Amino acid sequence: MELLLGAILIFVALFIVFAAIGGLSPERSGVSRSLEVLEAMTGSPEELTKEADKPFTExxxxxxxxxxxxxxxxxxxxxxxxxxxxxxxxxxxxxxxxxxxxxxxxxxxxxxxxxxxxxxxxxxxxxxxxxxxxxxxxxxxxxxxxxxxxxxxxxxxNEQILKDLPDALDLLTISVEAGLGFDAALQQVARNTGGPLAGELTRALQEMQIGRSRSDALRGLGERSTVPDLKSFTSAMVQADAVGIPVAQVLRVQSNEMRTKRRQRAEEKAAQVPVKIMVPVILFILPCLMIVVMGPGILSMIEAFSDR
The missing domain is CATH 1.20.920 (Histone Acetyltransferase; Chain A)
Known part of the structure; x- marks a missing residue:
């Protein structure tokens, strides 16, 4: 009797467990849910599938x-x-x-x-x-x-513009002295150079092509940058255009001034090298040199005094 009651209890427990996990159902809940999702995705309208197929960013x-x-x-x-x-x-x-x-x-x-x-x-x-x-x-x-x-x-x-400006002014001066107009010379410089300065010159030319005056385009070129040399060049060109001074003469003066400033900047950086190199020399090179020079003598002294 006790064995029969235990077998019945075990059977009831197994029945409850299988019913809880879906073992006695005609199809498992997980599989059925997956099938329902697939059927919904395949049978859904095209607008919903397009919305679901969009990337995460969109x-x-x-x-x-x-x-x-x-x-x-x-x-x-x-x-x-x-x-x-x-x-x-x-x-x-x-x-x-x-x-x-x-x-x-x-x-x-x-x-x-x-x-x-x-x-x-x-x-x-x-x-x-x-x-x-x-x-x-x-x-x-x-x-x-x-x-x-x-x-x-x-x-x-700005550093790249400052580096490219003297060469661009030299090319602009040569082009104007060869007989090109100022706008055509600017276009020639923008075509034959690269970097941000060429992009700024191209933008100034585009502004002039859409109807903006040359003075306003050059003034805007100077305002879009914080390079002092470029600002001085645009100011000189605006004043020359307003007063009527020959453009080639102004460009020649500006190109000479830019080359002089570039040489002065190079000399200034060269003069700063000894001061800047002093810190790594004192902190890294001199200690290593002292160890190499005085290290063997210190070791010999330690060995001599230890023998005594």
Whole structure:
């Protein structure tokens, strides 16, 4: 009797277990659900399948960026927008970078900085003054990260413009003295040179072609850059155009001045080399030299005194 009761209880327990996991159902729930999903995907309208087949960037990232752009447009004033546009011009208008993108990038960088600060604080557990300092630094860096990138890009671009400007002025002077007009000479320089200076000259030519005056185009060329030599060149050309001075004479003076300034910059950097090299010499080379020269003598002295 006890054996029969135990067998019945075991059978009931097995029945409950199989019923719970779906072993007694005609088809398992997991397989049936998968089949239902496949049937829904294959039998769904074409609009739904197109929406599901879109990449992750179009479904998630682009709407998120649009919301951030709208929010950034609200908190960014008109003067701030003009300032960002000036930074973009000085950086050469990188591909995909607009005023709205920079504003949304500042907001996104703030959220990223907040997350990084929370992660560092939770991981290290510093005291609250240091925690506040870490949070403030991360938030400020995240907010100004797009501005820092644009500033670095503009500085590298200005260095390249400063390097290419004397050669471009020499070619411009030769072209004008050979009989070409100023606009044709600018086009010749833009065609035969490369880098950011050629791009700026091409933009100035395009502005003149769409109806902007030469003085305004040259003035805009100087305002889009912070290179003093380029600003002085554009100012001289605008004054020459207004007064009526021969362009070839002004270009000859400007090219000589640019070559002189380039030679002076090279001499200045050469004079800075001894001062800059003093720190690594004192910190790294002299200690190694002292070890090599005095090391054997010190070891011999230690050995002689240890024998006594």
């Amino acid at each position: 479904r998630v990232l682009n709407p998120l960026l649009d919301r951030l752009q709208r929010f950034g447009r609200r908190i960014t004033g008109a003067d701030q927008a003009e300032r960002i546009r000036g930074q973009l011009d000085r950086a050469g208008n990188p591909k995909g970078w607009t005023v709205d993108r920079v504003s949304s990038g500042k907001i996104l960088g703030t959220f990223v900085g907040a997350g990084l600060a929370a992660y560092v604080i939770l991981l290290a557990g510093p005291p609250w003054p240091i925690s506040v300092l870490i949070a403030a630094v991360c938030l400020v860096l995240g907010f100004y990260a797009p501005n820092i990138y644009l500033y670095n890009t503009a500085e590298k671009r």
